[in-house]
Amino acid sequence: MKNYSICMIGFGNVGRAFAKLINRKAKQLSDEFNTSFSVVAIATGSHGRAINYSGINLKKALEISAENGSLDELSTIPIPESIQDFIALSKADFLIENSPVNYETGEPAITHIKAALANKMHAVSANKGPIVHAYEELIALALASEKQFLFESAVMDGAPIFSVFREALPAADIKGFEGILNSCTNLLIEKMEKGSTFEEAIAHAQLIGIAETDPSGDIDGWDASIKVAALATVLMGIPLKPQDVDRKGIRDLTPHLIQKAIQDGKRWKLVCTAEKSGGKITAKVAPQLVPSSSPLFSVNGTSSLVIFKTDVLPGLGILESDPSPETTAYGLLADILNVLK
Numbered sequence: 001m002k003n004y005s006i007c008m009i010g011f012g013n014v015g016r017a018f019a020k021l022i023n024r025k026a027k028q029l030s031d032e033f034n035t036s037f038s039v040v041a042i043a044t045g046s047h048g049r050a051i052n053y054s055g056i057n058l059k060k061a062l063e064i065s066a067e068n069g070s071l072d073e074l075s076t077i078p079i080p081e082s083i084q085d086f087i088a089l090s091k092a093d094f095l096i097e098n099s100p101v102n103y104e105t106g107e108p109a110i111t112h113i114k115a116a117l118a119n120k121m122h123a124v125s126a127n128k129g130p131i132v133h134a135y136e137e138l139i140a141l142a143l144a145s146e147k148q149f150l151f152e153s154a155v156m157d158g159a160p161i162f163s164v165f166r167e168a169l170p171a172a173d174i175k176g177f178e179g180i181l182n183s184c185t186n187l188l189i190e191k192m193e194k195g196s197t198f199e200e201a202i203a204h205a206q207l208i209g210i211a212e213t214d215p216s217g218d219i220d221g222w223d224a225s226i227k228v229a230a231l232a233t234v235l236m237g238i239p240l241k242p243q244d245v246d247r248k249g250i251r252d253l254t255p256h257l258i259q260k261a262i263q264d265g266k267r268w269k270l271v272c273t274a275e276k277s278g279g280k281i282t283a284k285v286a287p288q289l290v291p292s293s294s295p296l297f298s299v300n301g302t303s304s305l306v307i308f309k310t311d312v313l314p315g316l317g318i319l320e321s322d323p324s325p326e327t328t329a330y331g332l333l334a335d336i337l338n339v340l341k
Contacts, residue, residue, distance in 0.1 A: 001030060007043075050079070128151075176273070220251065
């Protein structure tokens with residue numbers, strides 16, 4: 001049985017879910033893939049770093065993380081200050097890059113992935129930033145290193161958006177798409193439909209871990225815009241930055257407007273659209289009134305839906321219901337297994 005080593009940058013909700021997932025799936029991975037995984041390096045922003053070439057005790061790492069302790073105690077060698085040096089020193093087969101997204105530059109995730117590829121590691125990421133700010137460069141570096149850079153979890157958690165077109169739909173030309181790609185705003189609007197104020201809806205989303213302490217990235221449409229840019233860049237072949245997306249968030253949606261829509265048999269949704277014409281892409285994120293006849297009408301809670309229009313399939317929809325850190329973690333594992341395949 002072949003064992004593969006993993007270096008993890010970031011050990012938040014998704015990182016911890018990934019650690020639990022590979023432990024839970026260990027027997028299946030052994031039986032079906034003749035494969036096992038060991039996490040040999042973990043770096044966090046504020047809870048320490050550790051390298052152990054024999055494999056970090058993930059149960060202990062999870063306990064330390066839950067107690068807000070430091071992972072430093074799990075390291076068997078001195079840890080360099082530079083993350084690039086840390087990645088190189090890990091000598092891992094795979095890098096999992098899961099640092100917080102930077103909408104404007106994609107850093108430091110881009111630098112982390114470059115370091116992995118330069119050190120002959122495959123790179124797998126749930127981070128949208130590197131896709132929209134350095135996709136072509138990173139793919140070229142991966143090819144030159146004879147390694148792969150995959151990112152299935154970046155847009156709809158574990159739902160197979162990129163791999164569907166990469167593997168199952170060859171030569172399909174995407175003309176455009178529309179959808180609901182931000183779970184947080186969809187939940188906020190639904191809470192206000194049920195009578196919550198805007199502030200109460202945000203507090204609920206923060207309580208269940210859907211919204212950050214500063215939820216502006218979701219509320220102001222940045223998260224949705226960077227997801228639109230990622231889909232356009234990879235699947236439509238035209239580089240697009242989130243700053244290029246015509247963006248409007250949901251701050252102006254009042255409970256009165258939302259209740260009025262319900263009375264009229266409609267719902268407000270933060271809708272993402274992109275259309276390709278003449279070698280250019282027109283992209284938009286904005287609140288829209290959606291009639292009951294629209295597939296977007298019934299997308300509830302934290303669910304997401306994207307509907308693609310292609311030259312061979314006029315309407316192909318992918319729905320993800322109630323995602324969680326566990327579904328994102330599965331997307332990371334699926335990428336790793338697809339690299340090995």
